[in-house]
Amino acid sequence: MEIVLIDKFIVPEESKERFLEEVHKSATFLRILPGFVEGFIYEKTDGESRHNVVTTAVWQDEEAFQNAKKSAAEGFKKIGFNPPEIMKNLNVEIERAVYRRSPYEPALRGVCEGAKRSGKRGSMKLVVLGATGSTGLEIVRQAMEHGHSVTAFVRSPERVKAFGDRITIKKGNLLDPAELEPVIKGHDAVLSAFGPRVPMAKADANLLRKFAVALTSAMPHAGVTRLVVESVAFLFKDAIIPPAYLLGRLFFPGVVADASAMEKVFEKSGLEWRCVRPN
Ligand SMILES: NC(=O)c1ccc[n+]([C@@H]2O[C@H](COP(=O)([O-])OP(=O)(O)OC[C@H]3O[C@@H](n4cnc5c(N)ncnc54)[C@H](OP(=O)(O)O)[C@@H]3O)[C@@H](O)[C@H]2O)c1
DSSP states (O other), X not given: OOEEEEEEEEOOGGGHHHHHXXXXXXXXXXXXXXXXXXXXXXXXXXXXXXXXEEEEEEESSHHHHHHHHHHHHHHHHHTTOOHHHHHHHTTOEEEEEEEEOOOSOHHHHXXXXXXXXXXXXXXXXXXXXXXXXXXXXXXHHHHHHTTOEEEEEEXXXXXXXXXXXXXXXXXXXXXXXXXXXXXXXXXSEEEEOOOOOSSOOGGGTTHHHHHHHHHHHHHHHHTOOEEEEEOOGGGOTTOOSSOHXXXXXXXXXXXXXXXXXXXXHHHTTOOEEEEEOOO
């Protein structure tokens, strides 16, 4: 059963910006731990509650939660990140509690649990973007291997010809929401390995951000909210060995800026999105 950690904070207005920066910092660490499902930061916009910031972190199960607590304590200590001290300095009060969560529709949960017990995963209808690239081809291959049905929306259909009629291939412009929307409609999730071809053309300087803007516009209209996106490991700001962010900023500043802009667009989108940063 999933475990939800809910922290409710009372944050003085003058400390809010600094406090939210620190929350994002710890989230960057937590979201890559095994068993992390999703996390959200809520800022109060209206209402009577004394708490003006709420954070939630969902863990796959009790074991993942306990391991995460341990890893977080060790990881934070290593990088000198001390949440109690930060809260004290910023005059922030916290109330913390752990919850169980279940979906509104118990019937849906039954289906998932049944699937888990039998060791099978339900087959999903997936849209793969960037399907003709090195990661994309692997995603298509593995999705098929796991029994999912795949629609590849591509600009170069000849590159996925080898899959024949085992997948649906649609040709079009991945930067155009009006073209993305009808392709995505009726699917369960979108998986993206879209990214600029190397060597990068000047025209591709903001490609990832443009792509994110198009996709976040198309997906809600298509009624699909689940998304997994491939990004870059240079955005692991807290990575020390190797210092990925520093190296990225030094040697690939354009990539870092564009991928960071892309992630920001997805972050603000309200989609259920997950980011993969391979290194
Ligand atoms: N592979 C890795 O080890 C690795 C590691 C870290 C990060 N990443 C990041 O993950 C992403 C994917 O990596 P990859 O190695 O799989 O990339 P890739 O082999 O270069 O594939 C890029 C994909 O994006 C598509 N694409 C690029 N520009 C397009 C455009 N304007 N319109 C439509 N489609 C477009 C390509 O389509 P075409 O076939 O039509 O060109 C291709 O399907 C990149 O952003 C990369 O920086 C990859």
